[in-house]
Amino acid sequence: MDFIRKNFRNLSDQEITGFLKEISQPSFRLKQIKEWIWKKGVGDFNEMNNLPVALKEALEQNFFLDKITILDSQKSKADKTVKVLFKSVDDEFFEGVLIPGKSRTTACISTQSGCPLNCDFCATGKLGFRRNLTRGEIYDQVFLLNEASLREFDRKLSNIVVMGMGEPFLNYENTIDALKMVSSVEGLAMSPQRITISTAGIIPGIKMLANENLRINLSISLHSADNQKRDFLMPINKKYNLQQLREAIFYFYKKTGERITYEYLLLKGINDSVEDAKKLAEFTKVSPCKINLIVYNSHEKSKYQQSDDLDLKAFVEYLESKNLVVTVRRSKGTDIDAACGQLANKKKPE
Numbered sequence: 090m091d092f093i094r095k096n097f098r099n100l101s102d103q104e105i106t107g108f109l110k111e112i113s114q115p116s117f118r119l120k121q122i123k124e125w126i127w128k129k130g131v132g133d134f135n136e137m138n139n140l141p142v143a144l145k146e147a148l149e150q151n152f153f154l155d156k157i158t159i160l161d162s163q164k165s166k167a168d169k170t171v172k173v174l175f176k177s178v179d180d181e182f183f184e185g186v187l188i189p190g191k192s193r194t195t196a197c198i199s200t201q202s203g204c205p206l207n208c209d210f211c212a213t214g215k216l217g218f219r220r221n222l223t224r225g226e227i228y229d230q231v232f233l234l235n236e237a238s239l240r241e242f243d244r245k246l247s248n249i250v251v252m253g254m255g256e257p258f259l260n261y262e263n264t265i266d267a268l269k270m271v272s273s274v275e276g277l278a279m280s281p282q283r284i285t286i287s288t289a290g291i292i293p294g295i296k297m298l299a300n301e302n303l304r305i306n307l308s309i310s311l312h313s314a315d316n317q318k319r320d321f322l323m324p325i326n327k328k329y330n331l332q333q334l335r336e337a338i339f340y341f342y343k344k345t346g347e348r349i350t351y352e353y354l355l356l357k358g359i360n361d362s363v364e365d366a367k368k369l370a371e372f373t374k375v376s377p378c379k380i381n382l383i384v385y386n387s388h389e390k391s392k393y394q395q396s397d398d399l400d401l402k403a404f405v406e407y408l409e410s411k412n413l414v415v416t417v418r419r420s421k422g423t424d425i426d427a428a429c430g431q432l433a434n435k436k437k438p439e
């Protein structure tokens with residue numbers, strides 16, 4: 090980052106207006122500048138060609154734009170999923186994924202470079218934590234993946250899932266600010282109901298999102314409804330256990346009335362027995378929900394294996410016998426390491 094000039098996209102409207110006043114520029118410039126940085130996604134003040142030269146120079150002297158760039162892009166031969174490696178202005182690397190469906194295209198974006206939570210099955214967790222991404226860096230991923238969607242699939246993004254690298258609720262403010270801009274008419278004007286944030290179970294974040302009344306969807310990466318197993322699979326469970334998580338989910342439901350989604354990665358011999366399904370069914374009684382069962386993809390650093398088909402079938406049948414809404418998801422982009430838990434910046438330059 091630039092340590093002398095300030096990051097312009099971290100400024101509030103009041104701060105920008107204050108600066109304009111200081112340099113004797115009219116306040117309508119705020120709207121023009123915001124249009125350039127959010128709607129048009131420019132990364133250079135000099136490209137803002139309806140601004141006077143003196144203003145562009147003053148902006149350049151005092152601020153920088155933390156616009157990210159695409160360093161590499163890989164497309165799956167199997168299912169056309171596109172994985173994108175992004176680079177920040179200070180050489181941090183993080184990934185996003187574009188997932189085409191029959192009638193929609195979903196972008197999966199990151200909120201941190203690396204992740205501090207170190208879930209046992211996750212390649213990102215093995216990278217360790219680098220830093221939180223800024224509001225602009227999170228927004229840019231949606232902006233650039235939307236452009237990629239138009240290029241690759243001839244249609245705009247329809248959905249966003251915040252499930253890439255990092256835990257969004259450990260970078261709450263920047264994540265929510267970025268998503269507010271994504272859904273604002275000043276940004277990409279995408280409906281918040283098409284955005285889903287996935288958390289490993291950060292209780293304060295779940296409650297804060299409930300209080301915001303934004304209509305953004307919530308998904309919980311659960312992966313086990315047994316405290317002992319979850320402690321091991323997801324160490325964050327030692328800080329926020331299943332009982333606390335259940336209470337927070339109940340709070341979210343009471344506040345928003347929205348159905349939540351659970352992500353449950355099936356790991357052979359670990360969390361895929363009928364006994365595990367019973368615990369999951371019991372846990373999810375707390376509010377209306379749907380459950381995504383994710384078929385695991387092994388990666389080179391992983392010690393886990395994919396569940397057997399018969400175990401998967403018995404697991405699904407048990408949940409359905411309890412009238413739960415269950416979808417089995419086979420991760421896309423497995424040939425390019427773009428599947429759940431596989432984002433590990435492998436194409437990053439050494």
Ligand code: SF4
Pocket residue numbers: 204205206207208211212213214215253254255256289430
């Ligand atoms: S699964 Fe999510 S929360 Fe857990 S280490 Fe990976 S990126 Fe972090």
